[in-house]
Amino acid sequence: MTKTAFIMIAGKPNVGKSTLLNTLLGEKVAIVSRKPQTTRNRITGVLTKGENQYVFTDTPGLHKPKTLLGEYMMKSVGNVAESSDIVLFVIEAGTELNPNEYSALDKYQAMGMDVILIINKTDKANKVKILQQISELSQKYTFHSVIPISALNGDGIDIIFQELEPLLTESIHFFPEDYITDQPERKIFAEIIREKVLRLLDDEIPHGVAVSVEDFKEKKGLLSVRAEIYCERDSHKRIIIGKNGAMLKKIGTYAREDAEALFETKVFLDLWVKVKENWRDRPSLLSDFGFKDELE
Ligand SMILES: Nc1nc2c(ncn2[C@@H]2O[C@H](COP(=O)(O)OP(=O)(O)OP(=O)(O)O)[C@@H](O)[C@H]2O)c(=O)[nH]1
Ligand SMILES: [Mg+2]
Numbered sequence: 001m002t003k004t005a006f007i008m009i010a011g012k013p014n015v016g017k018s019t020l021l022n023t024l025l026g027e028k029v030a031i032v033s034r035k036p037q038t039t040r041n042r043i044t045g046v047l048t049k050g051e052n053q054y055v056f057t058d059t060p061g062l063h064k065p066k067t068l069l070g071e072y073m074m075k076s077v078g079n080v081a082e083s084s085d086i087v088l089f090v091i092e093a094g095t096e097l098n099p100n101e102y103s104a105l106d107k108y109q110a111m112g113m114d115v116i117l118i119i120n121k122t123d124k125a126n127k128v129k130i131l132q133q134i135s136e137l138s139q140k141y142t143f144h145s146v147i148p149i150s151a152l153n154g155d156g157i158d159i160i161f162q163e164l165e166p167l168l169t170e171s172i173h174f175f176p177e178d179y180i181t182d183q184p185e186r187k188i189f190a191e192i193i194r195e196k197v198l199r200l201l202d203d204e205i206p207h208g209v210a211v212s213v214e215d216f217k218e219k220k221g222l223l224s225v226r227a228e229i230y231c232e233r234d235s236h237k238r239i240i241i242g243k244n245g246a247m248l249k250k251i252g253t254y255a256r257e258d259a260e261a262l263f264e265t266k267v268f269l270d271l272w273v274k275v276k277e278n279w280r281d282r283p284s285l286l287s288d289f290g291f292k293d294e295l296e
Pocket of ligand 2: 032
């Protein structure tokens with residue numbers, strides 16, 4: 001008898017949702033950074049353990065959108081909620097919830113979803129504060145369970161699976177046993193590049209960056225990729241390229257190293273930087289960059 005569950009991973013930006021998805025799967029399918037609003041698309045990761053198939057979907061962090069891209073991101077969170085039965089609602093250990101988090105919890109509860117409260121980053125929080133947080137939130141909401149974890153070092157991940165197990169329902173498996181993610185290889189490559197930009201550059205620059213993979217060819221053990229980094233201003237372009245091209249070289253080297261490990265092949269990466277003013281608010285450019293399906 002096979003069983004399946006559709007499980008959404010939601011929460012405010014930067015709480016560790018994508019880290020959790022990667023840890024649950026034991027594979028890196030979502031990029032991670034210290035900056036909020038790293039994830040822009042829903043990312044599905046599938047884990048099949050014998051008769052049980054867990055379909056996890058990571059979502060962009062809950063925030064009040066300021067751009068059309070932000071609206072797209074929040075629309076995608078809503079769409080995932082509609083098609084999930086269970087939500088792993090991730091919060092940061094020992095910190096107060098903000099209004100966006102409260103309203104999302106209200107909504108998921110009203111929708112009748114099973115809400116599992118995941119208290120992440122327990123590795124760096126005060127135990128007493130965590131206990132206070134659990135008691136406060138448990139008075140306000142009915143959770144299926146409350147699980148303190150560290151997505152970074154794997155603490156508590158086994159308990160998530162224990163708690164999910166009784167929530168699986170009898171059903172066919174919707175994905176083959178060895179299926180891991182819905183993210184195409186080109187998209188994963190583009191995201192790896194964007195991750196390096198997020199990690200190497202500060203302030204508002206990474207938020208205005210999109211990456212598009214234009215060419216992706218594998219021949220005789222060499223993966224040749226041409227990718228374009230789009231930013232919003234000439235001044236940003238200069239910073240991304242850096243003095244004598246040093247920054248772009250660094251971005252390219254780190255991205256290539258990660259890609260070589262992931263795709264298990266030699267990689268040749270040809271990287272370009274271009275300016276597209278205000279792309280985050282221009283529907284046709286958003287659509288060119290792949291942000292269109294959620295708005296249909
Ligand atoms: N100390 C600690 N840091 C963590 C843990 N989980 C995630 N982080 C860090 O928190 C930061 C944000 O992690 P992400 O996984 O990108 O967070 P996210 O919730 O997906 O963020 P958005 O995509 O922006 O919504 C990164 O620097 C992670 O390394 C944890 O358990 N402990
Ligand atoms: Mg994320």
